[in-house]
Amino acid sequence: MAMFITKRLLMALATVLVVAVLAFLLVHAMPGSPGAVSLGAGASQDAIDQLNQTLGWNDPLLVQFFRWLGDAAQGNFGNSLIDGRSITTDLANRLPVTASLAAGATILSAVFGIVLGVTAAVRGGLLDQLIGGFVGLLVALPAFWIGVIFVYLFAVQSSVFPATGYVPFDVSPQDWAMSLALPVITLAVGGAAFIARQTRASMLEALQQEHIRTLRATATPTWKILYVHALRYASLPIVAGIALQFIGLFGGSVIAEQLFAMPGLGQAVQTSVSTHDAPAVQGVVVIATVVVVAVNLVLELATKFLDPKLRAS
């Protein structure tokens, strides 16, 4: 097990490094030098060249990379080319927004997905078909479309929830929850559908295992076979599915943040990409990767812990 964890940690580190290199190269392929981006249109070429010199843009690529990596490893992603803010501070403020969104959507989709999937597998018949059709529809509906419809229904028509905006938790926990409600539900719709499918398939596979027959042969009550033994067997692929879903939702929050005007990482990516703010793009890509890889690692270890074969070894 220790061996396994070490290997996974090294893999995670490698993933982040690969992304760091990728982000660095991508950003250097962006049109326009940082000086030009920072000073905007109408700046003289001399001023641009001078700023580029100060920013180290003319140093060899490797030198620039290791300088950036060294700073990044210490948590310093530099300053925005647009408004000069510290990128690290900016991202630190934004991370909780996206984390709340992604975590909330993951939990919500896991709960609904597992309930739907288990119900479909266990009840069978017409209910299974109805759930299957419903889930199929949810998978096909784009999150941004659902989000707009939710805004129309719950914010415009009935104003149950605020249509846009984000209230930090320490300002008002209640408003925080209300401001998260619509974006979280919007993101969770597709996630729940995905997890429902995964759960249904895993449950059906579990029920095909021969040990289920042994349990029935020893008069194990049906509820216990389903919810203790089969669900336990199915839990491995379900948790793996939830881990994948978190990755998707973390990225998907770009859309929810845009739609609901949430000041999260997704919004930062979108604006920094539109404005060619190179260091900001680099920072947010690395931070997003670190978060996703870390959560993925934790969930993967959880999956392995659920498996007696791996736990024992």
Next chain:
Amino acid sequence: MIPTLPATTLSTQRKSALTKLSGHRLLASPAGLAGTVWLAAMIIASLTAPWWMPFKTEDQDFTAVLSGPTAAHWLGTDELGRDILSRIFASAAETLGTSFITVMVGVGLGTLMALAAANSQRAEGVISRVTEIMMSLPGTVIILAVIGAVGTNIPLIMGILGVLISAGIYRVMLGQAKSLQNQLYVDAAKVDGLNPLAISVRHVLPGLSTTIVVQSALIFAVGLLIQAGLAFIGFGPPLPQPSWGGMIQSASQHVYDAPWLMVPTGVVLALTVLSANAIGNALGKAPNATASHLPSAAIRRKRATQAAAAAAAAPIVQNPPVAGQLSVRGLSVGVDGGTPLVTDVSFDVEPGTVLGLVGESGCGKTMTALSLMGLLPSGVAVTGGQILWNGKNLAAATDKDMEAVRGRDIALISQEPMRALDPMFTVGYQLTSAIRRLRSFGRAAARAEALDLLEKVGIVDAPRILKTYPHQISGGMAQRVAIALALSGKPRLLVADEPTTALDVTVQAEILSLLRSLVKDTGMSVVMVTHDLGVVADICDQVAVMYAGQVVENGATDSILDDPRHPYTLALLAADPHANSAHDMPERLATIKGQVPQPKDWPSGCRFAARCQFAGSACEVPVPLLPSGSGEGRVRCVKADELAMEGLAWVATDVPVVNPVPAEVPARHRLDIIEKDMA
């Protein structure tokens, strides 16, 4: 008659090709059919759009801004009075086409990686690592960073999305590609010197074709959604070119004053995604899913109704019930669709005796045995007859009633002990929870009883075994645990479904002697399903020989083994190396030509006739089970008396060999060959 024969064969072939086409999974599923139709219509409509669009995409109709559907604008207009219908279809071709780029790149790269990984272990190690990294990346963020670098070059972006997605495709394909690569014919091709590339293309790739099509459909849908999402957040094709995501974005600005605008584009996008998914799901549906061991609630309800009806229809005919006696009368088991698997099977098991159900695979032995406990897999059910136990007809009992019988009265041992135990729980948990449930013991008493039971089945270090998981013990040990589990409710009847088949020969003997002593000590009876006549001779008191879902001969073990009356029994004995004692071992063991017929191919007459050395025209009518004259036994053969009178034996026919042993081969060599045949 004869000249018409080829014609009929031809026409059936043609018909089967036709049914194959119409029964093609895609067209057989209504959703798949609808999806195909919609997608085809979309492609045609989008490609021909320039010729039929009622308006140009930029035509502005200021008399109808933000209008709903009207005669002029079927799907309404946007905030500039532009026709929605025209804009949807003007952008459709590019949307569908660029999504297809993702499919080509993603599925193509994924398949290539899977082929390479299946081909060499080293490649698999590297590719798996790389794809693992790819799958743990925040894809959307990376795509946005790429857009920052290259701009909104949609075809390029969709290609890069394909690269990111290929990791998932690789995961889906790897297992299948590896199993195809390990097929014997692939090994043979390798030995023949075919190069790895040719093997991949010729032998592995075709096997992946269904998965490739399924994944393509699903990825196409993903591509559509992501492309629309990017356009929605402003990274679509440059304005004023319309795009689905961009149109939904501008509609969302007017959700307050013109909510209708959300509908047309959203519905077209959703239906297109739905269609692609439906096609993928229809093609990917596993045709023969393994049956569930716990049927769904819907099926259980149906069964309960059937059971109640059966109970009402058939009153029990057994005279005074004998405790611990099992009487099976005219039992039939069939697939829900109607194919029979077991027909009209009758036997009795007296307390303290062992009945053997013998026959080749596919004769209905296991189905018969499982029906005794009401544990038939989903999709299979008792269709007639009675299973009488303690005066109750188990064939008409509800699942609830059966729960009182299972474990306490009748217990089960399965063929593969490793798969019969729950891999997620310890032996101790499985054993003690069964004891607590079946015997109403407390926690401590149950643990003591579990230790006791494990010792009874010959496990020496019982306390250690209690703490282990099933994967930590050997097959023989696991079968002992499974037997202990079966004994935990002190059953009166044990149903043993080939309990020794999956075990080593030495362990087989140990398990059999354990079962024999358990019968002696506890007085329980056993229904032993086996294809091994050695097991029968060893442990069974009575035997029922089954063939193609019927009992063809039954009686006391001694009389069946010494004086068999049915040609099938004769043949089984002649084919068994253990039943022939060493000194009169024939030079060549007998074989039974052909195979057990599939249930749908059962003839109305004798089902064994097609493989029988003695079959004649008399065998074409249904044959009843009649007293055989060998002890109390009964036999289902019209020629049984004739055969017995003439003392005929099943003769070992020459095996048709392609290269017959040349006559001049020395005797020693010949012996080797015979020994090989027997091995």
